[in-house]
Amino acid sequence: MKDDLVNQRVRAPKSQTVRTVEAIQYAKARGETVTLTVDGNPVEVPLGTTVLEAARKLGIRIPTLCYHDDLCLAGVCRVCVVEVVGQRTLQAACSYPITAPIEVRTHSPHVRRARRHIIDLLLSEHYGECYTCNRSVGCELQALAMEYGVDFFRFGRLARPRYEIDASSHSVVRDMNKCVLCRRCIRTCIDLQEVGVLEAIGRGNRTKVSTFLDKPLADVICINCGQCINRCPTGALRANDPTDDVWAAIDDPSKHVVIQTAPSPRAAIGECFGLPPGKALTFELNTALRRCGFDKVFDTNFAADLTIVEEGTELLLRLKRALAEGDKSVALPQFTSCSPGWVKYIEHFYPDYLDHVSSAKSPQQMFGALLKTYYAETNRLDPRDVVTVALMPCSAKKFECNRPEMCASGYKDIDYGLTTRELAKMIREAGVDLPRMPKSEFDDPFGTATGSGVIFGATGGVMEAAIRTVLELVTGTKIEDLYEHADVMPVRGFDGARYAELPIRAVGPVPPLVENLFADWDWLRGATLKVGVCHGTANAMKVMENIKAGGRFSQCHFIEFMACPGGCLGGGGQPTPTNPEIRAARANAIYAEDRSYEVRKAHENPAVVEVYRRFLTGGPCGPKSHKLLHTHYTPRGKYIA
Amino acid sequence: MTSPTTMGKLTFDAVSPGVGLKAALAQPAAAVLDRIAASGLRGRGGAGFPTSVKWSMAAEADEADKYVVCNADEGEPGTFKDRVILSEFADLVFEGMTIAARVIAARKGIVYLRAEYSYLRRHLESALASRREEGLLGKRIGGKEGFDFDIEIHMGSGSYVCGEETALIESLEGHRGEPRNRPPFPIDTGYLGHPTIVNNVETFAWVVCILEKGAEWFKSHGTVKSTGHKLFSVSGDCSRPGVYEFPMGITVAELLEEVGGQGAKAVQVGGASGQCVPASQSDRTIAYEDVPTGGSIIIFGPKRDMLEVARNFLEFFVDESCGQCTPCREGVPKLLEGVQMLQQGACSMAYLKELCSLGETMRLASKCGLGQSAPNAFVSIARDFQDEILGRTGFGRRNGSDG
Ligand SMILES: Cc1cc2nc3c(=O)[nH]c(=O)nc-3n(C[C@H](O)[C@H](O)[C@H](O)COP(=O)(O)O)c2cc1C
Numbered sequence A: 001m002k003d004d005l006v007n008q009r010v011r012a013p014k015s016q017t018v019r020t021v022e023a024i025q026y027a028k029a030r031g032e033t034v035t036l037t038v039d040g041n042p043v044e045v046p047l048g049t050t051v052l053e054a055a056r057k058l059g060i061r062i063p064t065l066c067y068h069d070d071l072c073l074a075g076v077c078r079v080c081v082v083e084v085v086g087q088r089t090l091q092a093a094c095s096y097p098i099t100a101p102i103e104v105r106t107h108s109p110h111v112r113r114a115r116r117h118i119i120d121l122l123l124s125e126h127y128g129e130c131y132t133c134n135r136s137v138g139c140e141l142q143a144l145a146m147e148y149g150v151d152f153f154r155f156g157r158l159a160r161p162r163y164e165i166d167a168s169s170h171s172v173v174r175d176m177n178k179c180v181l182c183r184r185c186i187r188t189c190i191d192l193q194e195v196g197v198l199e200a201i202g203r204g205n206r207t208k209v210s211t212f213l214d215k216p217l218a219d220v221i222c223i224n225c226g227q228c229i230n231r232c233p234t235g236a237l238r239a240n241d242p243t244d245d246v247w248a249a250i251d252d253p254s255k256h257v258v259i260q261t262a263p264s265p266r267a268a269i270g271e272c273f274g275l276p277p278g279k280a281l282t283f284e285l286n287t288a289l290r291r292c293g294f295d296k297v298f299d300t301n302f303a304a305d306l307t308i309v310e311e312g313t314e315l316l317l318r319l320k321r322a323l324a325e326g327d328k329s330v331a332l333p334q335f336t337s338c339s340p341g342w343v344k345y346i347e348h349f350y351p352d353y354l355d356h357v358s359s360a361k362s363p364q365q366m367f368g369a370l371l372k373t374y375y376a377e378t379n380r381l382d383p384r385d386v387v388t389v390a391l392m393p394c395s396a397k398k399f400e401c402n403r404p405e406m407c408a409s410g411y412k413d414i415d416y417g418l419t420t421r422e423l424a425k426m427i428r429e430a431g432v433d434l435p436r437m438p439k440s441e442f443d444d445p446f447g448t449a450t451g452s453g454v455i456f457g458a459t460g461g462v463m464e465a466a467i468r469t470v471l472e473l474v475t476g477t478k479i480e481d482l483y484e485h486a487d488v489m490p491v492r493g494f495d496g497a498r499y500a501e502l503p504i505r506a507v508g509p510v511p512p513l514v515e516n517l518f519a520d521w522d523w524l525r526g527a528t529l530k531v532g533v534c535h536g537t538a539n540a541m542k543v544m545e546n547i548k549a550g551g552r553f554s555q556c557h558f559i560e561f562m563a564c565p566g567g568c569l570g571g572g573g574q575p576t577p578t579n580p581e582i583r584a585a586r587a588n589a590i591y592a593e594d595r596s597y598e599v600r601k602a603h604e605n606p607a608v609v610e611v612y613r614r615f616l617t618g619g620p621c622g623p624k625s626h627k628l629l630h631t632h633y634t635p636r637g638k639y640i641a
Numbered sequence B: 001m002t003s004p005t006t007m008g009k010l011t012f013d014a015v016s017p018g019v020g021l022k023a024a025l026a027q028p029a030a031a032v033l034d035r036i037a038a039s040g041l042r043g044r045g046g047a048g049f050p051t052s053v054k055w056s057m058a059a060e061a062d063e064a065d066k067y068v069v070c071n072a073d074e075g076e077p078g079t080f081k082d083r084v085i086l087s088e089f090a091d092l093v094f095e096g097m098t099i100a101a102r103v104i105a106a107r108k109g110i111v112y113l114r115a116e117y118s119y120l121r122r123h124l125e126s127a128l129a130s131r132r133e134e135g136l137l138g139k140r141i142g143g144k145e146g147f148d149f150d151i152e153i154h155m156g157s158g159s160y161v162c163g164e165e166t167a168l169i170e171s172l173e174g175h176r177g178e179p180r181n182r183p184p185f186p187i188d189t190g191y192l193g194h195p196t197i198v199n200n201v202e203t204f205a206w207v208v209c210i211l212e213k214g215a216e217w218f219k220s221h222g223t224v225k226s227t228g229h230k231l232f233s234v235s236g237d238c239s240r241p242g243v244y245e246f247p248m249g250i251t252v253a254e255l256l257e258e259v260g261g262q263g264a265k266a267v268q269v270g271g272a273s274g275q276c277v278p279a280s281q282s283d284r285t286i287a288y289e290d291v292p293t294g295g296s297i298i299i300f301g302p303k304r305d306m307l308e309v310a311r312n313f314l315e316f317f318v319d320e321s322c323g324q325c326t327p328c329r330e331g332v333p334k335l336l337e338g339v340q341m342l343q344q345g346a347c348s349m350a351y352l353k354e355l356c357s358l359g360e361t362m363r364l365a366s367k368c369g370l371g372q373s374a375p376n377a378f379v380s381i382a383r384d385f386q387d388e389i390l391g392r393t394g395f396g397r398r399n400g401s402d403g
């Protein structure tokens, strides 16, 4: 399967370091080993291993700054320099591949002096406002200065900021005064995400990370995924923070402020309070939010279940037209639409494929639309006074809720998107010690959720939830009888792009939920449902190119696309730092929560059934659903004025 | 632009194109390599890496696509000898590249031509065209079956760091000209990821001479470690500036006498990134083992202000640093600031010492040769012209622990 993707054209120019890495990996693939010594300790490693990796293997710490586990190598900050005996100059441990039995010294006098100088130099050009900086304490530059005992500004410091702050984007704010030019954002954008909005401009100490023609971020093809924020070592990148507005709404007695919380932030917010990754605080958070003053606390999972029913029905409708009616114009595969970073990506990069994207809104927006209609009506609230806040792992959700088309009730579906980090700040500000909160339930009427909604947070989760529902609707067989514990293992995992086939051996009667849309399922008997999953837009690009070339993914019926590596749990609004282990721990927390639910299938969620009975009377994909829960997209292209 | 004056006869004047290539084609590639190895030829671009070693590593690489790149970016302040070679002996350069292609089994050559030399392009293209007509480029060169090689010209765009071989390759690939991490070196991961040799214009020309006149002839000049003759671009306070050919190992004093620069206060050998040799050390030799140079010699007369000299060079590096790595990007401006403080008498001894120590860090920790050599001039002037500088040293504003 993977071979299918290897020789794909790469659009964005790869940064030079990717190719260096490829050369190193090539050496590793040959499987030979070499023994080196680090500070006198021998260690055997595969040829091509870097000095940094070898030192880590020995438990020797080499400080780094431009290095990041998720990114290709740069070797630019030089903080990690070490002495390789016999070499005329010091070498960057992060990018020095071992090809011979070398002798490395990680803290000789030269090395110590160089590190101190380098940190001093970085500090001299960093407009540090540690008191007011949102990365203070979590800042990697600050930590280095502490570690190396920097006690004065040896080379002076900036008296005033040099650059204007770019807050044009709903999602990402760039303050280049705090940039240390490690270029992790550039590499994230090009190599990890294949977007390539950020690039270095200028030379010497006028070098600056910038955009095409130095335009504001809102005017370039940024997809708002915020992955750059997660990988920025300092406070140079942050999300556009609406907490002051949220506080103002809470403090306004005429406003009814409701918040929905998504599963990924619940699985990660503990990290902001010193807990190790992988401990979900879902129910502690409910209490904390009430103490902060939110009037109601709802579970986004309800809307996730609703999304699955709508999106799954839409898929079945597309399949019916294609398979039963032989309509060749049907856009298949259907693409998921719940990742707003992915939606903006396809609007920019593959606008010709927008009819493949499910018209179903994301759970966040569906929830907002219902809160300002159904919920407002049943509780006799003026939708004007209902303020909807969404806790999301995501910076792109901020852009999404400000899309002009997201106003189903006449008011913004969602007023404010908060990231995990921002909510943690609010909670601290309220003097609430989150990990020690007693647990409490979500509020009705959306309190009941299913496990299917929870797993939306992990890559493959939307697909798994959709499969649970679609297969059960169609086969009439309990999903547990098809997949043990309803765990659809074929779509799980962390591979960048995955493909799976799910045979439909038998079909059952059409359930009441969709009986106005389908007479029978006979046309699906014996069919094989082909699905794809990918995460990170670099992988999305590979899948899209594969589809364009008529490869295996073009044969799929349904493909889940997530803009962020790991899915939402690795979202651009999640706590820093991030790396593969942290994301895996969060995924474990999410799947554990899924297993704890009694009801694990979206269409069985009683609250969802109730909404269709009482409010969305036309059923899934009916007229009312269409008005409130579905949307349309904008072909943006790559060249914007 | 007119060519600078060539002073005296050059070896290249008497070498006729075609002879060297014929000799190279008449023997196996390995024998050609042996011949170059025997001559002891080291790169004429400045770093002095043994040419035969570079070529033999590229020759051993087991890949179909290999490249020969001629570094004609000549960006070092005070160097203009490559311009003379390209104007008057372009055939030798192309022939040297062709011989290199034969040695490493490359099929394509690229001349990376400095943006300011674009006026030479037409002349070079026509030289290439006539070589193609004569069967010295293209398919079956010299009638040799399977030996196909051609050369194209790629314009630089005015950045000094693009003369650094890996930045040059980045630039050729259409990226921002920034040096790569080394290793891997171009000889195994070069242009488009393929084995690539990058050599200076002059290096290629000498290869042709060696094949025509023999390794022994070449080795009979120069020193044991720095064999042969070399071209020098001489400028500054002397009566006869221009391009000269001298044997390697010439002393600074001998050189000054040849060019009419007696009485100089100091000589900058190797351009902005080179060393500043004070008159008191004029018995030092210009050779890879003592004071190396890519050919730039700038002479400073007795009236020159050495701090101005340092300031001038550092301003050059502030502009030309690619901005990639911390020591160079942030270090060079600090040194420049230090010179300005010295000029105002506002730099403490302690801070001057700190800056020299920073210079050492830059030399050791910068990613490429630019940052590694950028502090050279500052450090050597601060060391060798202490009296001149100390006269202006005041008490620092910056450093509490004043000396
Ligand atoms: C900043 C910098 C600039 C350089 N500029 C040039 C140049 O203009 N021309 C050149 O031949 N080599 C230049 N070099 C040296 C090249 O990197 C490389 O060593 C040389 O082209 C190899 O050729 P050679 O072995 O024939 O000397 C430069 C090196 C550095 C670090």
Ligand code: SF4
Pocket (backbone or CB within 6 Å): B161, B178, B179, B320, B321, B322, B323, B324, B325, B326, B328, B329, B366, B367, B368, B369, B370, B371, B372
């Ligand atoms: S030493 Fe200077 S020119 Fe070289 S990589 Fe570093 S910043 Fe760029």
